[in-house]
Amino acid sequence: MKLPALLRLSPRLTPYVLLSPFVILFCVFGMFPLAFSLYLAFQSWEPTSGLSAMQFVALDNFAFALQDEWFWKSLKNTGWLAVASGVPQHLVALPLAAFIHTRFKRLRNGVVGAYFLPYITSTVAIAILFSSLFSKDFGLVNQGLLALFGGPPIDWLGAPENIKPAIAMIVFWRYVGFNVVLYLAALQTIPQDLYEAATMDGAGRLQQFFFITLPSIKPMIFFGVTLSVIGGLQIFEEPFILTGGRGGSDQAGMTTAIYLYRMAFDFNDFGAASAMSWLLFLVVVVLTWLTNLAFKPRP
């Protein structure tokens, strides 16, 4: 069947038309917000007065952000959470992947699926579930601890010293499976002959892990760590929901992403919030670059 001339595409236009759905969506939901937030970072804006109420203030917002105690506090919280949830992810995922790779044959997909499940579950559902698990008087966690060790119930989400560990546990639990999948994929690419040769030469299991497995999957470790660095610095949903959107007592669970959200939507300061988001972006860039340096092959 021949299409009417009106509907027929010229070969010159075809690639653009086929690309356009992505490009349009990306411009609307990707490029525009980026450009707008960069523009906002240099403006003072009382948002409820409308777009015309913006005033150019040069670098004021950045100067304010850098002198703001709470911004630094939020960066410290974010760093703490990124390390406490990120490092164990890899320290557990690597050996776990190696274990699953060598020990599970037929059951492997099922086991990997079970570990991967938290990753594809909605963050909101997870956070709500954990906020009831961590409940001080009625939560399962405290009931379990009480049965095992006794003692007074722990105020997981109310006491400032407990909020960060509680959040880190959830983030760890959520992403460990994702890293297992990454490492499993990498493990499968290592040729079996290497291990056979090593066995012939008398290398033990541990030696094989450290001298064959680890070097072979280094690119994947780099990839996984980079994702963890970027993701860790942008932690938002888990602490946001667990602390009722406020960052918790003494702002102990207030990450930079939460703080800049609150600056904009709770404290009505979109200019400073945008400036902070760009400062956070700079931190992400620098840390990603450092990660890159650390994993660069040395001559």
Add this chain to the structure above:
Amino acid sequence: MTDKAGSPLRRRGWLALAVGLCATLAQAQARQVLTVAAYPAVDEIVKAAIPAWKKLHPDVDIQVVSREFADHHTAMTTALSTSAHLPDVMALEVGYVGRFATGGGLEDLRQPPYGIARFADRYVPYALAQATNRKGAIVAAPTDIGPGTLLLRTDVLDKAGVTEAELTRSWDSYVAAGVQIKRSTGAYLLPHARDMKDLLIRTGLRPGEGLYFDQDSQVLVTTPRFVRAFTLAREIRRKQLDARVSTWSNEWSAGFKRGTLATQMSGAWLAGHLNNWLAPGTRGKWHAAQLPEGAFAAYGGSFFAIARGATAANKALAWQFIQLMTLDRTQQLAAFKSQDAFPALLSAYDDPFFDLPIAFLGGQPARLLWREATRRITAPSVHKQDAFAAEVIDTELDKVLDQGKDIAVALADAARLLEKRAKR
């Protein structure tokens, strides 16, 4: 079929379609629609008022856009900032009225075609003051208010041998009564020491003074008002009289059900929530009193506002609708009876409904008490950094209560943070 043969036919088809579209449009234009954005239970109150509105304006439909509380206010913030998708009338909770009043997004209802000043003496004075910004503009009309009250568990009090007068005479006697209640029944005096701080920083305000900032944006958090609030809150915590649970948490509602919370300072509306879903099983065991030491404070309240960027042609009608909702005695009373929305309209206050006993409060005609309170409440003037200031003060109070931080140091730290923001 060739193009040539098809064109007259096709043209006729287009023509028919165009005529049809025009007819539909004309029909739509004949029926004017007023959109009202609201949150629960204001949306129910608006829906219930539609028949009365239709009697006045048979050809104007009301379309209610209802969202959950937080979603509604986020949507309104977004709509105001972009001037897009603005409703003709928006319901706003008092905290947001204060925030929006500092910007320029809402119509000043004193200006024509509105002229709310003519009706100013018909509203509860403090409610109108809440909608008045520092320049004197009135940006919203109050529809319901939340006079503060002290709800107490009579069964717990009886068991402890504490009288209502002892609880309310002064803050010191309130604390002393709390000690006795804790000792003899094990129940906590109140959910959180923070609740008491929130009330104490609102009492003893000079007219025109803000909560955290004065007229010239000077920070007020080191004043005796805050020192006393922090000192009493710390005393409550040291004597272990608060259950350390936050409002609306699971532990909070469980405390009411189990009778481990002896008192709660809140808006009068909390009695309705307790009765309906928080702790219906405790019916008859509660009593309402004025707040301790002659304190009077407002907890919540709803308003109607018109956005500056809303459809200009509908603004006069929107104001008519707001008048129906806020200045019509019948509507105000209907909302009071069906949704516990305490009227903001003074002429509703002589209704016999106020004298009726409330079963949940053991047959006490508590509305009379609350009516009295509405006349004594004053509204602090609003500053645009109030939301941030509240957060900072809560944080410093946490440090005082949990980490034993010195009160003077805590308040000085808060002042230092707020001074940096005051003029932003």
